[in-house]
Amino acid sequence: MAILVLRLGHRKERDKRVTTHVCLAARALGADGVILSGERDDKIIATVKKVAENWGGKFSVKYEGNRKRAITAAKKKGFAVAHLTMYGERLQDVAARLRKKRKLLVVVGAEKVPSDVYSLADFNVAVGSQPHSEVAALAITLHEIFGGRELSKRFPGARLRIVPQQNGKKVLRRGK
């Protein structure tokens, strides 16, 4: 299954850390790439690429300023579109349908998402109908789609690899 994450409405100052969390969570939890929209922010793109380089696996990072174009381009390529919003259908009711898709674009907004996104989406999905966090919503959605297997995902070609420990830190570094 191919999953891309589209981050809408990034504001350079206000959202830099949360957008970085969205990108890194997407990568760590099994997505294949992110598309950033809103204000262009080359620093975040560089940060995420650097993490992917050091920690392995394949992960694409792209910018598309026009959100409609990003969504319709994905649809043309056969992606189903799941927009995460507290107003949507309950994740527990749609997860089974999402799992059946071969290609999925998961859309997460920053502050307020324009109404065209609701109509363009094939699914508007609520991870709990409470205000919280697009990072949390994305994480649980990916976890539900992959059924927990994402936590054991391998990241080939990593320069850095952690060996899980009860206490302390163990990091293996691949020689250059």
Add this chain to the structure above:
Amino acid sequence: MAILVLRLGHRKERDKRVTTHVCLAARALGADGVILSGERDDKIIATVKKVAENWGGKFSVKYEGNRKRAITAAKKKGFAVAHLTMYGERLQDVAARLRKKRKLLVVVGAEKVPSDVYSLADFNVAVGSQPHSEVAALAITLHEIFGGRELSKRFPGARLRIVPQQNGKKVLRRGK
């Protein structure tokens, strides 16, 4: 099961949005309260209290500047302490043990967590051994502990309540 979330090392400027996401995700995903540590930030405390007031349920928000005191006080009250860190044991290996606890303090850091936290914790838990986001890690941990039931949690006394919709927004407001 009682769950509190301790947010370590908050920095007022840098972390304001991510710490807010930690608090709101904790509330929305079934925790009973948060304890904030690091720099004192009354604005975040007010924001989270306001959300809890409007959206219902019980949720405590406290500040404790001394992280050791926060952790040892919780331990004295019978809380097991699970520190979320990419270096820890795999969540998939410890989740069953966490679920058996009657009281759990879930600790999430900001940038770099001091080593005393690793030793004070009963569990150092990795939600994937990749760099990503404490918000995502917290979300998946709560989701694993509650087995998905947190998404159907009720929030009594809410002034605002969302009715899940396939498209659009439906919010019920309780009359004053």
